[in-house]
Amino acid sequence: MAELLDCLIVGAGPGGLVAATYLARYRRRIAVVDAGASRARWIPTSHNCPGFPLGVSGTTLLARLREQAETHGVVVTHGRIDSLEREADAFVARDAAGGEWRAATVLLATGIVDRLPTVEGGPEVLAAAIESGTLRLCAVCDGYEARDSRIAVLGPAEEAGRHADFLRTFSCTVDAIDSDQPYRLSCDDAGCRVESGVERDGSPGTAREYDTLYPVLGGDSQSQLATALGAAVDEEGALRTDAHQQTSVDGLYAVGDVVSALNQIAVAVGHAAIAATAVHNRLPPNPRVGRGINSSG
Ligand SMILES: Cc1cc2nc3c(=O)[nH]c(=O)nc-3n(C[C@H](O)[C@H](O)[C@H](O)COP(=O)(O)OP(=O)(O)OC[C@H]3O[C@@H](n4cnc5c(N)ncnc54)[C@H](O)[C@@H]3O)c2cc1C
Known part of the structure; x- marks a missing residue:
């Protein structure tokens, strides 16, 4: 049986990658699975992305966010999660290739697909x-x-x-x-x-x-993994969340475009910080033991 992760992150666009960086820095055991079709890859140059006064292309931004996560030990696995189920103590996710992940919490950052x-x-x-x-x-x-x-x-x-x-x-x-x-x-x-x-x-x-x-032909919210578990959505199929980015399913969080909110990088990144911190705070404490390298004296 696969080890029990603290959190499985599905999707590695801006939302998923920033959540991964936060959770890795909280020293949590996480996995990230991504199908590799972030909307951000279409962006020729974004001029409203915070911190890039001269603009940044979507692919450069994704590469930098991924590098930042990897610096903290995050590994992004290429693949598509096809099913998500709830078992007694865990969520169980599976891909078509036979991969299986078990996690105490799941964070969906699966975005939308533009029509x-x-x-x-x-x-x-x-x-x-x-x-x-x-x-x-x-x-x-x-x-x-x-x-x-x-x-x-x-x-x-x-x-x-x-x-x-x-x-x-x-x-x-x-x-x-x-x-x-x-x-x-x-x-x-x-x-x-x-x-x-x-x-x-x-x-x-x-x-x-x-x-x-x-x-303006709309988009298809990639919310199916959550709705299969009964998560609430708005009239366009986007996930409804509480102030901590938790869906109506306990332990299932959602960030970015898949959530009923403004579809923007800054919003996805903000959601990610909130959700990752809420996930960390709900998990059993993971206190540092021994004397850390940053201790003084
Ligand atoms: C042409 C264009 C220009 C834009 N310009 C701007 C801009 O200038 N400023 C701005 O703020 N925003 C811009 N946006 C919007 C921005 O790209 C999105 O708001 C942002 O990418 C949302 O991030 P996200 O992490 O929620 O989703 P995404 O970046 O879409 O990432 C979702 C990821 O999840 C993966 N995924 C989905 N389902 C599964 C599954 N079942 N298993 C595994 N992986 C899965 C996808 O393959 C994808 O990699 C633009 C969008 C477009 C299309």
């Missing part, structure tokens, strides 16, 4: 458009960088309208485009072209050019 629009040319063109900033996924994150550009918001009419109003803080040219009507979308480094009113037989509609396009 993305179909772009002519396929996923590679879409990825290039995100990299160049002509297609942006988070108005809170980078509306400021899109200021004074011609912006389109693509989504279900009501949602697109709300986001378009929000983006008016940054530009006087913001159109909302209803994604429930047929459309054709093409993007390159210079901008995006949206053809709306396209007929279902393929006849052309009205084409408009934009410098920046924000799809």
Whole structure:
């Protein structure tokens, strides 16, 4: 039987990695399992991440957070937890490859998966458009960088309208485009072209050019491991937590985008500090024995 961990952390985006650093510094026995698809990997340059006045790319930030955790002995195992069950004294998590982890507490930092629009040319063109900033996924994150550009918001009419109003803080040219009507979308480094009113037989509609396009098609909360245990979620499937980031399941904590809150790095990192400290404080004490290397005299 696998050893009993103090905490299993599922997910190694900003939330999971910061929680890992805190728990390692509390000298707790932890494991981190990560499927390797942090939303942060899409960030070309973030300009609102605290402590990086000149901006930081998502991949650099993830590498630095991982290095900080590893400095404290954290090992991140690549894999996907497929099931999480509650047994008498522990949570038991399993992956598809037969791996098993037993832990007194579990901290989910599993994020969301963005629903993305179909772009002519396929996923590679879409990825290039995100990299160049002509297609942006988070108005809170980078509306400021899109200021004074011609912006389109693509989504279900009501949602697109709300986001378009929000983006008016940054530009006087913001159109909302209803994604429930047929459309054709093409993007390159210079901008995006949206053809709306396209007929279902393929006849052309009205084409408009934009410098920046924000799809607001929503995302899928990666909360299934928690909901299988009965954890409460909001209307979008994001986990509800208390002030210590505990879900409605005792011993099961959640941080970052998977939680019903603002999806931001600063929020994920704040959640992580709170949750890791709550986990440490609920576990049996682990007092240092003997004379530590930092003792004076
Ligand atoms: C294009 C873009 C730009 C952005 N720009 C900014 C910005 O400028 N500023 C800002 O604050 N935020 C920005 N964000 C948002 C930011 O990326 C997220 O808020 C942040 O990554 C959330 O961190 P997280 O740890 O909660 O989740 P994530 O970073 O998404 O990490 C979740 C991890 O859990 C793993 N996982 C999921 N399920 C399992 C499982 N069952 N088993 C094992 N592993 C699992 C995933 O593979 C992933 O690695 C941006 C997002 C996008 C897409």
